[in-house]
Amino acid sequence: MTTRPDEELADLAAELVRIPTENPPGDERPCAEFVVDWFAERGIDARLVEEPSADRAQAVAWVGDDPTDGDDSEGANPDEYGDDADGTTLVLNGHLDVVPAGDPERWDRDPFAGVVEDGTLHGRGSADMKTGLAVAMLALRDLAPEIEAGDLDGTVVFHGAMGEETGDPGTRTLVEAGYGGDCAVVLEPTDFRVGTSAKGVVTYRVGVAGSASHASHPDQGTNALDAARPVLAAIDDYDERLREREDPLVGRAYATVTEFEAGTDSNMAVLPDRAEFLLDRRILPDETIEAVEAEIADLLAETERRTGVETDLTPVEHYASAGIPTDHALAERFRRLSAETADAPREPWGLEAATDAREFVAAGTPAIIWGPGNLSQAHAADERIDLGDAALALEILKRAATESLSPK
Structure with a gap:
């Protein structure tokens, strides 16, 4: 048949x-x-x-x-x-x-x-x-x-x-x-x-430095979770500004934290000395990856200048x-x-x-x-x-x- x-x-x-x-x-x-x-x-x-x-x-x-x-x-x-x-x-x-x-x-x-x-x-x-x-x-x-x-x-x-x-x-x-x-x-x-x-997208892994100490003496160290707070707040402010950029066909640009990790490889009574999170940045057709990278780097540098929080930035993947x-x-x-x-x-x-x-x-x-x-x-x-x-x-x-x- x-x-x-x-x-x-x-x-x-x-x-x-x-x-x-x-x-x-x-x-x-x-x-x-x-x-x-x-x-x-x-x-x-x-x-x-x-x-x-x-x-x-x-x-x-x-x-x-x-x-x-x-x-x-x-x-x-x-x-x-x-x-x-x-x-x-x-x-x-x-x-x-x-x-x-x-x-x-x-x-x-x-x-x-x-x-x-x-x-x-x-x-x-x-x-x-x-x-x-x-x-x-x-x-x-x-x-x-x-x-x-x-x-x-x-x-x-x-x-x-x-x-x-x-x-x-x-x-x-x-x-x-x-x-x-x-x-x-x-x-x-x-x-x-x-x-x-x-739209395009670039994903970064952002590291935030702290210093470990026992949770019974938290003031002897710097909890990386706390150190990350102003960095996350700065990204929220950045995302709010990005939403003002809009392409008539694909919509708005965004910056969103999609994953966060700290202290998972240590004793649960120890303050984490490092936090890491993934930052997802959506890219409009008229934006370049070079301009986006410069914006993210400037954002983290300004946050460090204001707060003293040290960060590092590693690209994970990029779709143009x-x-x-x-x-x-x-x-x-x-x-x-x-x-x-x-x-x-x-x-x-x-x-x-x-x-x-x-x-x-x-x-x-x-x-x-x-x-x-x-x-x-x-x-x-x-x-x-x-x-x-x-x-x-x-x-x-x-x-x-x-x-x-x-x-x-």
């Missing part, structure tokens, strides 16, 4: 969910191997990319010219944003990793069972973003005959990247290895809204902000088709979260963020996605790719 397209999509997405790729630790290789084998069985060029980590291999596939021939990884000229800037090499980008499922007791179903019920796929990664990967895989396969026959002029490249959830350079490595293009679609769950910009013009041809095309097919809003929009679109924009390649599923399901317990929306996404993606690659 022939499998209907919606059943095929459901089966493929469910099978991807059943391959655990939690990050951390980041065990993407089994999923990457599955993807490469799936393409190879259908006669489509595909390979594993073992950089930056063989244990966390990535998957690439393409129809059309081998994207590494001539190394077109620099992408389109940013000055060519406009009517026909979407070019002839289209990259469909997704990430293989998912955030940890956490306590299974919080889930109604096994998070890695890939259960399909009443047209909904349940499980970790169903929305973010194994279903998006499945949509991209089927789109590339379905477009292959027309590209190989010359009816469509160009190449479609698929990325199954590692490490997106923790800021690892998976997509960046693929672009630098030559698997880039003239434009890219990053298939995050956006409910078919077209994101042309996204990214943006392209809202009227870019690729964005306009996906807005139009999403409105016609899925009744999606047509107004410009941006994401408050960081995505791998930044890696394309940094390389000079225009990229949008678009896909089926709701962002509220990303990272949530009982994560799920409407497979009817996934089927619409496949239809829209194939129509958009056909328009992008049709001979001018």
Whole structure:
């Protein structure tokens, strides 16, 4: 019996969910191997990319010219944003990793069972973003005959990247290895809204110095917990000022303490001699990481000058902000088709979260963020996605790719 397209999509997405790729630790290789084998069985060029980590291999596939021939990884000229800037090499980008499922007791179903019920796929990664990967895989396969026959002029490249959830350079490595293009679609769950910009984020570990003493003689030392209070207060004031900065698409900048630790490696009757906390700084598209770093350093230096509290600062991870013009041809095309097919809003929009679109924009390649599923399901317990929306996404993606690659 022939499998209907919606059943095929459901089966493929469910099978991807059943391959655990939690990050951390980041065990993407089994999923990457599955993807490469799936393409190879259908006669489509595909390979594993073992950089930056063989244990966390990535998957690439393409129809059309081998994207590494001539190394077109620099992408389109940013000055060519406009009517026909979407070019002839289209990259469909997704990430293989998912955030940890956490306590299974919080889930109604096994998070890695890939259960399909009443047209909904349940499980970790169903929305973010194994279903998006499945949509991209089927789109590339379905477009292959027309590209190989010359009816469509160009190449479609698929990325199954590692490490997106923790800021690892998976997509960046693929672009630098030559698997880039003239434009890219990053298939995050956006409910078919077209994101042309996204916030960035930098996380710092801030250390606060104290001096240890026994809790029976607290005045003989300096409790690092107390020393941290004015530093935390200064960050609260900084956050209040940041909230006055706002981008029309992605919202406000923020500075938030997300984790605090002190005294956990010592006797419980000893004042901690050091406290550490994580500082999460959300970055707007018009801010640079250099300016943010200078602000944080100045903030801590001023706090030390006023209070005498010594601190140290260590970067943990950084996702750059990214943006392209809202009227870019690729964005306009996906807005139009999403409105016609899925009744999606047509107004410009941006994401408050960081995505791998930044890696394309940094390389000079225009990229949008678009896909089926709701962002509220990303990272949530009982994560799920409407497979009817996934089927619409496949239809829209194939129509958009056909328009992008049709001979001018």
